[in-house]
């Protein structure tokens with residue numbers, strides 16, 4: 001039996017205007033939304049509008065100075081939040097708060113609102129943003145905010161983040177590098193910007209062993225992804241016993257994506273999703289939250305997102 005899945009979307013995330021030629025542009029979430037609305041399982045999706053993330057939760061990850069810098073940079077009409085790749089406009093601060101708000105709402109969905117799985121279809125993405133730094137089209141680190149919120153608001157002590165975006169989730173790694181409560185696992189292409197995420201980056205202090213990086217070579221396909229999950233990530237999940245899974249769901253490892261050279265097919269996102277659902281059933285009462293990160297080919301982003309969400313919908317609850 002298909003089950004309901006909650007999806008967070010706000011049209012004001014379209015107002016984060018990076019220009020139509022920028023890979024991270026507003027059309028991305030438009031095509032993904034359309035693919036979900038036209039999907040055979042559309043009746044199972046419960047759409048919610050995210051609220052603006054409270055400053056308190058933004059500042060649970062980012063410094064107050066950094067949050068102020070982003071707010072003021074946007075409101076003053078600056079064009080970049082960094083040295084030139086992370087474009088902003090006047091509405092970007094609001095969009096970023098809504099994007100983080102979608103992440104928070106998705107946590108509420110699985111913790112108290114009775115959903116097994118939830119997806120935040122928002123932008124800007126987040127996994128490259130560090131405590132003090134915008135980077136790689138990311139302003140606030142949505143997945144880190146979601147994990148911290150789950151810990152602080154619901155008392156969770158062990159959260160697993162699986163980042164399958166083709167780029168290393170360097171911002172998320174930095175945030176939790178010394179944390180004993182977050183198991184961060186990233187599968188990504190290397191060499192590829194930001195050129196971090198080597199095998200030997202494993203965390204530090206109380207977080208030592210709780211960062212797992214699986215760098216993959218150009219041309220890697222689903223077999224290598226499954227090998228990483230089974231051989232590198234699964235043993236750590238079994239010993240860590242996470243109470244919640246959060247996916248940094250980028251779709252730029254698709255073979256047709258313009259920014260990378262990994263060879264995943266659209267249907268492979270189903271296999272990845274099912275693997276995580278299986279582990280969530282074993283350890284986390286089935287709780288899976290997924291947040292959109294990258295994915296830049298507008299032809300395949302919609303079908304890839306739909307394949308991912310279909311697996312969430314069709315999972316027996």
Ligand SMILES: [Zn+2]
Nearest residue numbers: 165166167294
């Ligand atoms: Zn990416």
